[in-house]
Amino acid sequence: MDLSGKQLLLGLTGGIACYKSAELTRLLTQAGATVQITMTEAATKFITPVTMQALSGRPVYISQFDARIDNNMPHIDLSRCKDAIVIAPASADFIAKLATGLCDDLLSMLSVARDCPLLVVPAMNCQMWQNPATQRNVAQLRADDIIVLGPDTGLQACGEIGNGRMLEPKAVYEAIIALFQPKKLVGQRILITAGATFEPIDPVRGITNRSSGKMGFALARAAAQAGARVHLIAGLVGLATPWSVTRENVQTAQQMYDAVMAAIAGIDIFIGVAAVTDWRVAQVSDHKLKKAAGQPPPPLHFVENPDILASVAALPTPPYCVGFAAESGELGINGEAKRRRKNVPLLIGNLGPKTFGKDGNEVILFDEAGSTPLPRADKQSLARTLVDEIAQRVLGNFLYKLG
Numbered sequence: 001m002d003l004s005g006k007q008l009l010l011g012l013t014g015g016i017a018c019y020k021s022a023e024l025t026r027l028l029t030q031a032g033a034t035v036q037i038t039m040t041e042a043a044t045k046f047i048t049p050v051t052m053q054a055l056s057g058r059p060v061y062i063s064q065f066d067a068r069i070d071n072n073m074p075h076i077d078l079s080r081c082k083d084a085i086v087i088a089p090a091s092a093d094f095i096a097k098l099a100t101g102l103c104d105d106l107l108s109m110l111s112v113a114r115d116c117p118l119l120v121v122p123a124m125n126c127q128m129w130q131n132p133a134t135q136r137n138v139a140q141l142r143a144d145d146i147i148v149l150g151p152d153t154g155l156q157a158c159g160e161i162g163n164g165r166m167l168e169p170k171a172v173y174e175a176i177i178a179l180f181q182p183k184k185l186v187g188q189r190i191l192i193t194a195g196a197t198f199e200p201i202d203p204v205r206g207i208t209n210r211s212s213g214k215m216g217f218a219l220a221r222a223a224a225q226a227g228a229r230v231h232l233i234a235g236l237v238g239l240a241t242p243w244s245v246t247r248e249n250v251q252t253a254q255q256m257y258d259a260v261m262a263a264i265a266g267i268d269i270f271i272g273v274a275a276v277t278d279w280r281v282a283q284v285s286d287h288k289l290k291k292a293a294g295q296p297p298p299p300l301h302f303v304e305n306p307d308i309l310a311s312v313a314a315l316p317t318p319p320y321c322v323g324f325a326a327e328s329g330e331l332g333i334n335g336e337a338k339r340r341r342k343n344v345p346l347l348i349g350n351l352g353p354k355t356f357g358k359d360g361n362e363v364i365l366f367d368e369a370g371s372t373p374l375p376r377a378d379k380q381s382l383a384r385t386l387v388d389e390i391a392q393r394v395l396g397n398f399l400y401k402l403g
């Protein structure tokens, strides 16, 4: 069974969609999971604890004070030894609590005290969902690596039509199974560079490249979810660190080079996603360069930065190296030429100006066998596909070495 041996905690908060969680509980238990139900007081107005106890086969917990728990600390006791906590339905109020870390009842306390992944399945009126406060809170949950599933669009219990319906029980169930999929990169140590580097001109100015860091961070997250130990070296990036990833921040290309070389020993796979500034200003002014009437702009002289990817690929025993290339045209020719020039087994090319800062991306893989375009996808789904592609190639190399 797909969920054999899995220990899940299913939390219900106040909303008419509580009826869907009755069906979800059945699906999960039938797939082999042990499901511990916890409800907020408001949830008990929509569905009875008796129903949820009967379906889960276990007592339901509601209060943060409960003598049935030996040490009377249900928020610790219930949040430990779980494979995942799922909040379904999650009300706007509960999402707001999670976003701020507020914990004034058992379910919010054990969510904050957890040491396992948290999945949140929103359910609310469409106006409540669209409310900027809710949207801010949901963005915060995602930034905190809480998995948000849904909501769906359609007819709501209140009679209005819009976005805010809780996902159907089967969809939530499928998402929970996906969480436990095989870890393709388990045991692999991966070093990833992401984001843009920045080269100062003077204390207030500098040059940089266009890069949000989204693709590199998505890859770090996907690799960590696939079981790898991921070390992420980030340039100028305003993104939260993915779950279980070790992050180091740098500014200049030279600092990124130094950080990579300091971390490279023992690394199995190096993925250079960073948009590294090719040149730096030869003489950085230690005071702000001033405009003066009638004077021409100051001349800037550049020197070349080290090529981090090519340097790693040229090490005596290099890790499996993956490069990225953002081209503005002729991707087919430029991608393969760059792969050969940097001497890496795999290069992932895209048309940069089409994807900068966006959530979607469309890439072509270049390797010894030729080029393979991948269909357009959001960066996180694409990252999962790329992790699969990299895992296949690394495993192939490993078997080749064994042979």
Ligand code: C5P
Pocket: 193, 253, 272, 273, 274, 275, 276, 277, 278, 305, 306, 307, 308, 309, 310, 322, 323, 324, 325, 326, 338
């Ligand atoms: O030459 P170009 O910048 O297009 O190459 C892109 C690839 O090389 C990316 O993987 C990028 O992270 C890496 N790179 C690097 N060091 C540089 C320039 C690029 O590691 N100085």
